Amino acid sequence: MNAQRLIGVVLIVLALAAPWFAYPVFLMTALCFALFACAFNLLLGYAGLLSFGHAMFFGIAGYFFGYAVKAWNMPPELGLLAGVAGAALLGLVTGVLAIRRQGIYFAMITLAFAQMIYFFCVQAPFTGGEDGLQGITRKPLLGGLIPTRDDRVLYYVVLAIFLLGYSAVYRIIHSPFGQVLKAIRDNEQRAVSLGYEADRYKLLAFVLSAALAGLAGATKAMVMQFATLTDVSAAMSGEVVLMVLVGGLGTIVGPVVGAFIIITMQNYLASFGEFVLVIQGLIFVVIVLAFRKGVVGELGEWWRSRRSTG
Amino acid sequence: MFELLGIPPQALFGQLLLGLINGAFYAMLSLGLAVIFGMLNVINFTHGAQYMMGAFAAWLLLTQLDIPFWIALVLSPVIVGLFGVVLEKLMLKRIYHLDHLYGFLLTFGLALVIEGLFLWKWGSSGVPYPSPIPGGVNLGFMFLPYYRGFVVVAALLICLATWYGIERTRFGAYLRAATENPVLVRAFGINVPRLITLTYGLGVGLAALAGVLAAPIQQVSALMGTSLVLVVFAVVVIGGMGSIMGSIITGFGLGLVEGLTKVFYPPASNTVIFVIMAIVLLVKPAGLFGQTK
Numbered sequence: 001m002n003a004q005r006l007i008g009v010v011l012i013v014l015a016l017a018a019p020w021f022a023y024p025v026f027l028m029t030a031l032c033f034a035l036f037a038c039a040f041n042l043l044l045g046y047a048g049l050l051s052f053g054h055a056m057f058f059g060i061a062g063y064f065f066g067y068a069v070k071a072w073n074m075p076p077e078l079g080l081l082a083g084v085a086g087a088a089l090l091g092l093v094t095g096v097l098a099i100r101r102q103g104i105y106f107a108m109i110t111l112a113f114a115q116m117i118y119f120f121c122v123q124a125p126f127t128g129g130e131d132g133l134q135g136i137t138r139k140p141l142l143g144g145l146i147p148t149r150d151d152r153v154l155y156y157v158v159l160a161i162f163l164l165g166y167s168a169v170y171r172i173i174h175s176p177f178g179q180v181l182k183a184i185r186d187n188e189q190r191a192v193s194l195g196y197e198a199d200r201y202k203l204l205a206f207v208l209s210a211a212l213a214g215l216a217g218a219t220k221a222m223v224m225q226f227a228t229l230t231d232v233s234a235a236m237s238g239e240v241v242l243m244v245l246v247g248g249l250g251t252i253v254g255p256v257v258g259a260f261i262i263i264t265m266q267n268y269l270a271s272f273g274e275f276v277l278v279i280q281g282l283i284f285v286v287i288v289l290a291f292r293k294g295v296v297g298e299l300g301e302w303w304r305s306r307r308s309t310g
Numbered sequence: 311m312f313e314l315l316g317i318p319p320q321a322l323f324g325q326l327l328l329g330l331i332n333g334a335f336y337a338m339l340s341l342g343l344a345v346i347f348g349m350l351n352v353i354n355f356t357h358g359a360q361y362m363m364g365a366f367a368a369w370l371l372l373t374q375l376d377i378p379f380w381i382a383l384v385l386s387p388v389i390v391g392l393f394g395v396v397l398e399k400l401m402l403k404r405i406y407h408l409d410h411l412y413g414f415l416l417t418f419g420l421a422l423v424i425e426g427l428f429l430w431k432w433g434s435s436g437v438p439y440p441s442p443i444p445g446g447v448n449l450g451f452m453f454l455p456y457y458r459g460f461v462v463v464a465a466l467l468i469c470l471a472t473w474y475g476i477e478r479t480r481f482g483a484y485l486r487a488a489t490e491n492p493v494l495v496r497a498f499g500i501n502v503p504r505l506i507t508l509t510y511g512l513g514v515g516l517a518a519l520a521g522v523l524a525a526p527i528q529q530v531s532a533l534m535g536t537s538l539v540l541v542v543f544a545v546v547v548i549g550g551m552g553s554i555m556g557s558i559i560t561g562f563g564l565g566l567v568e569g570l571t572k573v574f575y576p577p578a579s580n581t582v583i584f585v586i587m588a589i590v591l592l593v594k595p596a597g598l599f600g601q602t603k
Contacts, residue, residue: 050411097588100595104353104410105547109591112544115537116584123577234540238418245415277426284419288412289404 015159024151025223030263031162032220037243037255038169039212044241045250046173047205048185049099050107053114054213054240056094057087059232060117061214062221066133067126069222076139076148080161080218087214088207090117095206099199102188111234118232132228136221154223161219165212170252172208181205242280245287248294257296317573323452325569331458331527333565334465335361337558338520339542341472344551346513348489349506352402352413357542358535359424360514363390364521365530366428369439379442379526386522387515394514398507421539428532436529461523468519469558476554485509544587550600560598 018027036058043049061083068074068082098109121127128134138148141157148154172178183191184198192198221227230236239262247258262280269276291298339357346354354360367386371377377385397420405412446455476482488495488502496502521535528534549560564583572579590598 050414052414097591100591101547104347104414107411107414108353108543108547109587111540112547112584112587115540115544116581119580119584122580234536238422241415241418274426274429277422277429279426281419281422281424281426284415284422285401288416288419289401292408292412 019152019155024155026263026267028151028155028158028223029220030260031158032216032223033240033243033263034256034259035162035165035219036213036216036240037247037259038166039209039216040240041244041249041251041255042169042172042212043205043209044244045254046178046185047181047202049202049206050104050241051098051110051206051209051237052107052241053094053110053112053117053234053237054209055232055234055236056114056117057091057210057213058217058220058236058240059121059227059229060090061087061217062227062231063121063127063133064214065218065221066136066227069139070133070136071126075143076141076222080215080222083218083221084211084214087217088211091207091210091214092203095203095210099202099206111237114232114237115234118229118234121229121232127227127229130229132226133221134226136225136227138222138225148222158219158223161215165215166256168212173252177201177204239280242284244294245292246283246294248296248298248300249292251294251296251300254294254296258294261295319451320453322573325573326566327452327454327458327462327569329566329569329572330462330562331465331565332568333562334462334469335520335524335538335561336542336545336565337469337561338465338516339538340545340549340557340561341469341554342513342516343542343546344554344557345472345476345485345516346510347551349485349509350398350402350413351406351410352417353410353543354510354513355414355417355539356397356421356424357417357514357517358537358539359421360390360394360517360535361521361524361538362428362530362532362535363393363424364518365439365525365528365534366432366521366532367518368522368525369437369530372439379522383519383522387518390518390521391511391515395507395511397514398510402510403503403506421536425532425536432532434531434533436531436534439525439530441526457526461527464523465520466562468516469561472516473554473558541583544583546597548583548587548590548597550597552597553599556597556599 036054039057040051040054043051043054064086065076065079065083069076069079074082094110094113098106098113101109122129126133138154140147146153146157148157180191180196180201183194184196184201188198217231220231243258243262244255245258246261247256248254265279266276269279272279287294293301339361343354343357346352346357364386367389368379368382371382371385372379401416401420402413405416441455441457443456443460446453446458448454474482476485484495484500484505488500488505492502524534545561545564546557548564549556551557564586567586568579568582571582578585
């Protein structure tokens with residue numbers, strides 16, 4: 001346990017010092033995706049539900065944020081809230097329908113809904129269509145107390161939002177509610193026979209995950225100052241799955257690690273154009289065939305086996 | 311000529327024909343998905359990429375080797391089907407013992423690899439494929455290009471042949487039995503792993519065949535299957551994967567509905583199938599032709 005606490009302290013110090021060593025916008029993007037991946041992992045890793053359309057929550061929240069801040073001139077705090085609320089509402093509507101089917105159908109249904117939202121965003125008047133919502137200027141937070149034009153200052157805001165979301169996921173997983181979710185994941189019939197209404201638990205998990213994905217998406221729109229179709233696309237839904245798989249499905253830090261790996265990779269491989277797709281696909285294949293536990297899962301396994309033998 | 315709700319018949323029937331053609335592709339692709347899922351328990355996300363490969367194979371055969379459409383119609387499904395067999399032998403068969411989700415993720419990864427490679431080599435703009443039967447006939451109420459008429463008829467025949475093959479032949483009986491209870495079928499001395507490989511090859515070949523048929527209608531491009539496969543997923547959810555005939559009817563029916571939507575309310579034409587999916591989930595969650603398991 002002490003080793004874990006030590007790692008935690010080191011990570012927090014690193015996170016605080018990071019903007020002086022790395023490009024803050026890159027760090028903020030990575031943190032947004034890390035939160036997105038955590039939200040996704042809450043659903044897949046702990047409730048066993050593979051949503052292949054999570055980009056719809058991530059992307060729509062960005063549009064909500066942008067529209068609230070730009071068209072309604074709201075302060076960014078309210079914009080973030082609008083994003084979260086919009087994503088949660090969308091999660092409720094799609095969740096009610098999607099949990100009516102299980103397993104692989106659930107994945108196909110969420111994918112189909114995400115595609116529908118994508119087409120909706122292409123045509124809807126408030127999304128700017130192909131151009132997206134651009135020029136969402138950064139406004140100071142807390143009524144002017146926190147100037148957000150400076151990337152480093154904004155980084156700490158984003159870090160705080162990330163930690164908030166991350167601890168929410170941690171709290172949910174370790175609550176009695178989280179325990180019931182895991183029970184449903186491992187054996188739905190038994191959980192039902194014990195008197196738990198599986199569908200209600202699944203739906204709540206879905207809405208919570210959607211809301212957190214929305215928080216990530218709205219924060220990303222705040223950082224980048226635009227919201228685009230890329231964030232609602234099926235490719236984005238696939239990307240978050242990849243992040244969680246790479247990091248380690250059903251581990252708490254896995255998604256964060258996975259998000260940083262994938263975003264870093266995309267940063268370095270941007271010049272390869274279409275080849276990024278090929279590499280991402282290959283990673284999918286290799287992970288599914290050989291490393292299903294992901295980086296954190298495999299490391300944890302190695303650590304445990306080392307301790308038990310040594 | 312008569313007019314329907316202010317819609318000229320040319321537009322109405324033109325869109326209906328287009329809908330029927332799209333429906334033909336939905337039917338062929340969802341059929342393949344259903345057959346593969348039945349045997350392998352894998353939702354083949356690579357289906358759209360394999361459809362694209364079929365079209366590209368035909369285009370390459372034509373431009374590189376001067377092989378005409380009619381031969382490519384047989385040859386490219388065989389080539390792509392063999393490619394599917396290799397995929398199954400190398401990768402898919404390693405994950406049958408795992409949860410369905412891994413099959414979905416593996417084939418998704420494979421789709422990315424394949425589409426990425428084609429994008430890298432040929433770009434995203436697409437190349438034209440000349441119509442093998444140029445010209446058309448004016449039916450009075452609409453103009454019917456010969457090739458489009460041919461596609462509808464051919465797709466219908468292919469679908470019915472698949473139905474016949476699965477429901478009425480000895481091979482189909484093995485297939486259905488192995489879907490139901492592979493262990494028992496194995497005990498009767500039937501080589502089930504080979505049957506599984508063959509099924510995957512056939513399902514992939516069917517997707518490629520649809521791709522060849524689509525080549526002269528659409529541009530042949532690396533991404534032609536990407537969004538199509540997403541629509542086909544919705545079609546599969548609507549129809550349910552329990553029945554072959556169900557898949558065929560749902561595919562054609564939804565194509566027609568999409569065509570009609572394009573006439574009467576164009577902005578919704580992209581989303582109408584997904585809306586229908588939502589309604590079906592509310593009313594009959596197992597799908598129109600599905601059984602609840």
